[in-house]
Amino acid sequence: MDAIEVLKTRRSVRRYLKKPVEKEKIETIIDCARLAPTAINIQPWEFIVLTDSQIKKNVAEATDYGKFIQDAPVALIVICKNVKYFLEDGCAATTNIVNAAHALGLGSCWIAGNKKPYADKILDLIHAPKDYRLVSLISLGYPLETPRENKLKRPLSEVIHWESF
16 A cells, blocks of 8 residues: 555544454554654654553553553554653654554554543553653554545645645
8 A cells, every 4th residue: 555545544443353463563563653753853752562451451441532442452652752842753653653554454543642631640551751751542453344434524625725824
């Protein structure tokens, strides 16, 4: 699948087959994440891969809208050292994760992290160093069903502006 097709067809997936995700695919996805754009090349990110059912359950229970994490074969957590552009860098890495997953035939769902009241609890659960911030949680696995096309996206003609707003 080429990059444009990946970007145009990726959808959030919240229900997964009970099939493990190959370690090689997880490593490829994280490799793509580490290659994301980063302000002044600081690369503040770290990526935690969760496959243990109890840890995924604990993380899922801490969230508000991420309960399905416990049923995903894999959960990924993106944290960043607390530098000036940690959020931008971590979001760029998260975008690479969801797009790489789709390119490899996997489904994923980006669950908010940084501004959520559960951010510190998640950091505690994964034993993150105190100078790190939660950026995102991502569920990952083989989709239970093919996501439908998102017809709710605003058309290009409504969002593009040439020269000024």
